Amino acid sequence: MSLVDKFKQIIFIDEENTGLSAFAARLMEKKLLMARVYDVRATSRGTVVLFPEPVSPKAAEIAADYDISLHAHRAMQLTDDVFAEDVLVMVLDSASKKKVFENYPSAKNVFLLKEYLGEVGDVAFPIGEPVEKYRPVCETIDRLLELLLAKFLPTRQTETIE
Numbered sequence: 001m002s003l004v005d006k007f008k009q010i011i012f013i014d015e016e017n018t019g020l021s022a023f024a025a026r027l028m029e030k031k032l033l034m035a036r037v038y039d040v041r042a043t044s045r046g047t048v049v050l051f052p053e054p055v056s057p058k059a060a061e062i063a064a065d066y067d068i069s070l071h072a073h074r075a076m077q078l079t080d081d082v083f084a085e086d087v088l089v090m091v092l093d094s095a096s097k098k099k100v101f102e103n104y105p106s107a108k109n110v111f112l113l114k115e116y117l118g119e120v121g122d123v124a125f126p127i128g129e130p131v132e133k134y135r136p137v138c139e140t141i142d143r144l145l146e147l148l149l150a151k152f153l154p155t156r157q158t159e160t161i162e
Helices: 020-034 057-065 094-103 131-152
Strands: 009-014 041-046 087-091 110-112
Touching: 009 020, 009 094, 020 041, 020 057, 020 131, 057 131, 087 094, 094 110
Parallel strands: 009 041, 009 087, 087 110
Antiparallel strands: none
C-alpha cells in the first residue's frame, strides 16, 4: 500500500513557519500536482507563531527559482486539532519535533523528515546568513521531497517482455 492510500494531508513543521516549512509545503504541493496526485494536500505550520507574519524575503527569492510563490503565505500556528489518522506530519528539525510532542496531546504520525527517509540530522535555514547559504538547504529539501513523493506514488507493476 502506498502512502497516498493512508494520508490525505502532509503538514511540514518548523519553528516560525516563515521560511523552510512554507517552502517545503509549496514545493511538495507542486510535486504532487506534477505527479498527478490530486487527493493529497501539503501545508505548513509553526510551533512558535506570534502573528501571521509573511515569509522571509530570502525564502521567497529562492522559491521563485523553483517556480513557486510564497508571497501569499502567512505564518500559522500549529494547533492540536490538525492531527488525524490521515495526516502525516513532517518536522524539519529536532527541536520542533520535541515541541510538538510536549505541547500537543493529540500528536500522531509525527516524524523528523530526514529520519523518515532513512537519513540523519535536521534541516534548517542558516538564519542571518546571505541567500547563497540558503540555496543548498533548499536543494536538500527538493531532494528529500522527491524521496517522499516516491513513497506516495502507488507501486507500479511493470511487465517483462520476453
